[in-house]
Every structure is written in C-alpha cells, then in structure tokens.
Amino acid sequence: MILEGVGRRYGPRGPWVLREVGLTLPAGTLTRFTGGNGTGKSTLLRLVAGVDAPGAGRITGRPARTAYVPERFPAALPLTAADYLVHLGRIQGLGGREARARAAEWLERFGAAAHRDAPLAELSKGTSQKVAVAQALLAEPGLLVLDEAWTGLDTGARAALDRAVRERVAAGGRVVFVDHDPRRLAGEADAEYVVAEGGVRRAEPECVVAEGGVRRAEPEAPVLAQVRVTASGGVHPPPGIEGFATELPGGAGRLTVTVDAARSDEVLRTLLDAGWHVEDLRTTVTAARPEDAARATEGVRG
Numbered sequence: 001m002i003l004e005g006v007g008r009r010y011g012p013r014g015p016w017v018l019r020e021v022g023l024t025l026p027a028g029t030l031t032r033f034t035g036g037n038g039t040g041k042s043t044l045l046r047l048v049a050g051v052d053a054p055g056a057g058r059i060t061g062r063p064a065r066t067a068y069v070p071e072r073f074p075a076a077l078p079l080t081a082a083d084y085l086v087h088l089g090r091i092q093g094l095g096g097r098e099a100r101a102r103a104a105e106w107l108e109r110f111g112a113a114a115h116r117d118a119p120l121a122e123l124s125k126g127t128s129q130k131v132a133v134a135q136a137l138l139a140e141p142g143l144l145v146l147d148e149a150w151t152g153l154d155t156g157a158r159a160a161l162d163r164a165v166r167e168r169v170a171a172g173g174r175v176v177f178v179d180h181d182p183r184r185l186a187g188e189a190d191a192e193y194v195v196a197e198g199g200v201r202r203a204e205p206e207c208v209v210a211e212g213g214v215r216r217a218e219p220e221a222p223v224l225a226q227v228r229v230t231a232s233g234g235v236h237p238p239p240g241i242e243g244f245a246t247e248l249p250g251g252a253g254r255l256t257v258t259v260d261a262a263r264s265d266e267v268l269r270t271l272l273d274a275g276w277h278v279e280d281l282r283t284t285v286t287a288a289r290p291e292d293a294a295r296a297t298e299g300v301r302g
C-alpha cells in the first residue's frame with residue numbers, strides 16, 4: 001500500500017494539516033506513528049484507513065478488508081454489543097453464522113463476553129472500547145488501523161490487543177497504530193514515523209516518543225566491564241599495577257587488582273612477567289540498568 005504526495009486540509013482555505021506525505025506500508029508489517037498533540041496523526045490514520053479522502057495526492061493498494069478503531073467510538077447505536085458486532089461482521093462479508101461465532105470469540109478474548117446482550121449505550125467506557133477493537137478484528141483485516149485503541153482497556157484486554165496485532169502482522173496484514181504510551185509494542189514496529197509540521201518523517205533510531213511529543217532517548221546506559229585478577233607468589237605489585245596486596249605467611253604476597261576489561265591482557269602479562277601466579281580471573285559488569293549488565297556480561301563471556 002502506497003501514499004504518494006498525500007495532503008489534507010479542513011475547509012478549502014484551511015491550513016494544510018498534512019502535505020506531500022509519501023509512505024509505503026508493506027504487507028506483514030507493523031507501523032507506528034508518533035508526534036505531538038494536534039500534529040495530524042488521527043488525520044493521517046483516517047486517510048490510511050480510507051474513512052477520509054486526501055485533498056491532494058493518492059493512496060493505492062489498500063487491502064479490501066480494512067478495519068479502523070477511531071479515537072472515539074460512536075457507541076450511540078440502538079443495538080446490543082453482540083448484535084452490533086454481528087451486523088458489522090456481515091457488512092465486512094462474513095456469513096451470519098460465522099459473524100456470530102467471531103463476535104462471541106472476540107468478546108471472549110477481550111473479557112467482555114458477559115456484556116454481549118447489553119445495549120451499546122449502557123456499556124462502560126472500557127467495555128465500549130473492547131467492542132470497538134473487537135469489531136475491527138472480526139473479519140481478519142488486511143489493514144488494521146488503531147488510533148489510541150488501547151486507551152480505556154484493562155490490562156488483560158490491552159495484552160489481548162497486543163496479541164491480536166501480532167497475529168495480524170504474522171498473517172501478512174498491515175497494522176498501523178498511534179499510542180501515547182511509548183512502551184506499547186516497543187521494539188516490535190517494523191517502521192516508526194514522526195508526524196510533525198505537516199509532514200511525516202522516519203523516526204531516528206535514538207528518538208523515542210513521550211506523552212505529547214518526541215524527546216531524545218536517554219543516552220544508552222553506560223556499561224563498564226572490569227576484570228578482577230587475583231594473583232599470588234610475588235612480593236611487590238609490579239610497577240604500573242595498583243592493587244590490593246596482602247602479606248601471606250612466608251613473606252609472599254597476594255594481590256587483587258581490578259582493571260577495565262580493555263587493560264586486562266596487559267595487566268596479566270605484567271603480573272606473569274614479574275613472577276606472579278594468577279589464581280583467579282573474574283569479569284564484573286556495572287551498568288545503570290540490570291538488563292544492560294546481563295547483556296554485556298553475555299558479551300564478555302562470549
């Protein structure tokens with residue numbers, strides 16, 4: 001699916017909210033859009049979903065089955081949750097029996113089965129949102145567009161939606177999403193774009209999105225690998241080596257020296273040349289975050 005020179009403004013004299021947007025959304029990919037408030041993310045998602053048409057440019061290759069979860073769910077319809085889903089399933093091309101089965105399945109997956117016969121207007125905000133995401137997943141769309149679709153869902157339903165997104169991508173669908181939480185599907189998107197100043201640009205790898213905008217990522221936590229060498233048999237630490245020496249019975253010493261991993265070979269050579277016997281060698285990794293330490297330790301071991 002391709003967007004070429006896409007532009008959108010509201011009203012013939014309104015400012016262009018988006019201009020000259022060019023994007024490719026390949027099959028089997030997850031694409032994230034980020035950006036500050038009012039930059040045009042929802043506008044872009046409506047254009048991608050096809051519920052709004054561009055004022056300039058063109059969009060080609062949109063899959064026949066496209067589903068969209070808008071920021072605000074229009075829940076004021078005189079239908080029960082299950083009837084609404086069956087109705088939408090039929091519109092999306094499912095047979096009656098299949099639509100009913102899928103509606104039940106998705107209400108179950110999002111933990112809303114108990115509300116299947118409740119009128120939409122009586123559902124809580126969270127349950128309405130479950131129905132909104134369920135309607136989008138009913139017919140296994142080739143394009144799934146999610147505008148803050150996780151907002152209002154409980155933890156279990158958010159995880160269920162994460163899983164559903166992965167399933168869609170694995171099945172060859174395109175999933176496009178905006179979410180204010182930078183941890184949402186973090187590291188899973190195939191492409192990430194920032195919507196800003198009417199344009200869309202590829203997010204730089206060091207950019208992460210914070211609520212309400214883009215901020216620079218924290219610099220990578222410093223990872224420091226050190227080697228602790230314990231040696232014995234010498235008397236004085238050799239020149240250039242500062243360590244902790246203790247006297248052993250008989251006048252010999254034991255030396256413990258901790259050096260940066262990069263210097264460890266040199267220190268070992270110096271100790272051996274000076275007649276010390278190396279008893280023990282340990283690598284320690286210091287990092288601000290435990291996961292960095294674990295990763296670095298693996299690297300050092302390897």
Ligand SMILES: Nc1ncnc2c1ncn2[C@@H]1O[C@H](COP(=O)(O)OP(=O)(O)OP(=O)(O)O)[C@@H](O)[C@H]1O
Nearest residue numbers: 010017035036037038039040041042043044071195
């Ligand atoms: N239907 C509309 N009529 C007129 N202006 C609109 C309409 N929809 C959006 N806009 C304007 O277009 C701009 C972009 O809005 P949009 O909702 O796409 O941004 P957004 O990045 O999704 O914002 P947010 O993060 O606050 O949801 C805003 O200035 C908004 O006021």
